[in-house]
Amino acid sequence: MKSVKNIVILFLLVPLVIIVSCDDGLVEVNENPNGVEASVVDPNLLISSVMTGLATSTTSRGYSGDTGAASQYIQKDSWSSNRYDWETGTIWSSNYALLRTNKVAYDRAVELGLPFHEGVTLILKSMLFGNLTDYYGDIPYSEALQAGDLEGERPAYDTQETVYKGIIADLETASSLLGGSNYEGVVAKQDVFYGGDASKWQKLANSLALRYYMRLSEKLPAFAEAGVTSTLAKPLISDIEDELVLSYVGGIESQSWPSSGQFGSASDFYRVKPCTTLTDKLKELDDPRISVWFAPVAVPTKVVPAAEVPGGGDMAEEDGIRYISEESLDANDYAIYSQATYAADLQAGKKLIDTSSVYVGLPVAVSAVDPYEYNLNAEGSRGGTNDYVSRMNEVFNQKEDGGNLLKARLFSYAELSFLKAEAAIRGWGSDAEGNYLEGIKASLEVWGVGDTFSDYITNEGVAFDGTLEQVMEQKWIANMFNGDEAYLDWRRTGLPDLKAGPFAREDVMPLRFIYPEDEINTNTTNYIEAASSLEETPYSTTDPNDSPYARPWIVQGVPTPW
Known part of the structure; x- marks a missing residue:
């Protein structure tokens, strides 16, 4: 495998060729600040910007942001009460901006007959829309990227069920597109995740489909079971070298671990505990x-x-x-x-x-x-x-190249192994213990303590007992700094049993972000309809429908997480 470490930071030097503000809604026409027409731009330049934007925002949330705290990996000791005062989150505008850039890359890939780029952009699209629906519920999806085609109308919201199923369909299409051996137009150094290796992208597409099928395990168990069993037969992430990661090499702020304190106040680092x-x-x-x-x-x-x-x-x-x-x-x-x-x-x-x-x-x-x-x-x-x-x-507190430790880990081999272990416990796969142990081993190895594996797995509480609780606990530990997945696993299963804390805003943890004010003001009619689909709970009564404690579709009618 080509070392991602050697190419990763190129992304930060590649200009974001298509940048779109979402503050005024989701139907603005793409404007190119660098003077290169979207109709002739090289999709390689665009996808690297999308990859890096996705990776850095995910790590920032998962290390010192909302989901790192929600997953109870960290707490902040200054300018934050850790009360779960969730509001709009930080992903609405940034994800839609990245999606519009990604759409230009996708359109160019189709126009130029580049199936590698088409498949990659479908995967990136799925991850970005996945973030949005995970945290908000219903979102603009099918109409969100149509730009001027709506003739002045604002994009309608699709149901959360529609979005999840659309994501899975795109991932399965991407897997088919990436199943070949020879692809034209690939610039390896612009693929900051996999260096142009289509086989690794195909494994990622299938592994992400497994993640999203399992995301629906409580809400649509029959649909999830069928999808999981079929996906387990496909090529999946099979070792650490297949992981979706991006290295932070230091040197300047944009290349350094979030809140490192090297380029701003030292308190940025001290505050994270x-x-x-x-x-x-x-x-x-x-x-x-x-x-x-x-x-x-x-x-x-x-x-x-x-x-x-x-x-x-x-x-x-x-x-x-x-x-x-x-x-x-x-x-x-x-x-x-x-x-x-x-x-x-x-x-x-x-x-x-x-x-x-x-x-x-x-x-x-x-x-x-x-x-x-x-x-x-x-x-x-x-x-x-x-x-x-x-x-x-x-x-x-990154002062130099962080080596293997300082990486945005968007999808790890450990996560894949624990997904397979969970599927086996649910009766949808096989070898729960083997996959559980493989997940632990992979996590220990990436954090540089792989030599402790044999002893660690005999410890009380670690030695396999066949329960979902134990699998989810080890998955939670292994997902350190990927707060998105840890939080969403908790919301899906209630595991581990995380408590909101004595001075939290409510007695329970929140379930979602609220829609941003700019979207409410510019897409009011469609927003009202989307907010009305949220289910009121005893903890959302002090808010309008659009509350962090209202249940989006995915946790309506299910007993978890509270």
Whole structure:
């Protein structure tokens, strides 16, 4: 396989040839700011821009954005309460802009008779529309990219069911287009994902179809089962070399890991903290990935008898350790952090002390305001450091080439393996244990701890027990920094059992983004119809129909996630 690392950053130097603003709706005519007519532009130039836009936005959301926090991989300790105050999200305008660029590339591919480019653009289209319908529900789809063909009308919304089925159909068409061996017009360096390898794109198309069939497993189980069983017989991602990834090589901001802090405020990096939901689980399972993702706490805390506190007071630091007198806990309304009791302790007005000796996370929605004072942080300044909570591993404060670790992972071999394991547990495939173990092995390998596999899979809680809960838990861990898939798996299955936290906006986690204001104002009639398809819940009554807590079609009539 051609090393993506060697070509990836070319995308950032390729101009975005077709850029469209969606702020004024979805029917604006494509304008080319670089002076090259859409009718003659090389589709190779366009698809690289679409690929990189998709990859970087997905990683930004999944690392330090909405879905990284929703999946409880991270929490932020300044300028964010982590309360799940979801609004419009960040993908509506950017995805539709990328879709319009992709449409020009697709049209040129058809015009020039380039089946490779046609297949690739269908896959990119599917992923971009998939993001949109996953998070919003009904969306402009069949009419969204028709530009002037609507004669001044605004694009109608298609139902979420129509969009999902259209995505799957496009992926199956793409798989057929990419099944050959010789393709004209391919510029390998512009294909920043697979270097022009059609066989890998075909595997991706089939693997994405499997993902979307499984996305419908609770809502349309018969349809999903038929699709899963047929797709499992097709070429799929079969090893780490087939993964859909994009490397961050550093050097300039646009080539660096999101929130690295190297090109803006250092607080961009400091603000992102590990979430206790994940750190507690990794410690419970003795998972070696914890040391790859997170840094040991700078100053660990010990609660000891008063006589053991240096200097004889209630609290003191000595030799890099903070000591707190156990006799002072009640008097100061302190409580020692416990996963089982922390929410009740906080609601009772207690201040938490985390005595984890190595990795200290930030609990979900731990504060009604910015949680920078967590674990008795004496500094107490927004955007500052907190020596009593772990940071992300320094590799994510990217100062140089991050190697294998710093990659946008849009579809991993681990995810594919866990999808196959889930299918087997549902009776739609085979070898649940083998695929479960393969998923764990793949994840450990990409994070550089593959040599721990044999020991790790014998750990209590990891050794295969045949349950969907265990498969989804390991898939959640393996999807680190792909918050989209982790969150959407939770919404689909309720697994793992993520809680909103004691100071969250509602007692449950949200189900969707709300439609953006510009779309509401410019496409009002169609928006109202789409919003009316959302199902009210006890948690959406303070909003109009268009609420983060309203049920879109995919979770209507199903018991999950709440």
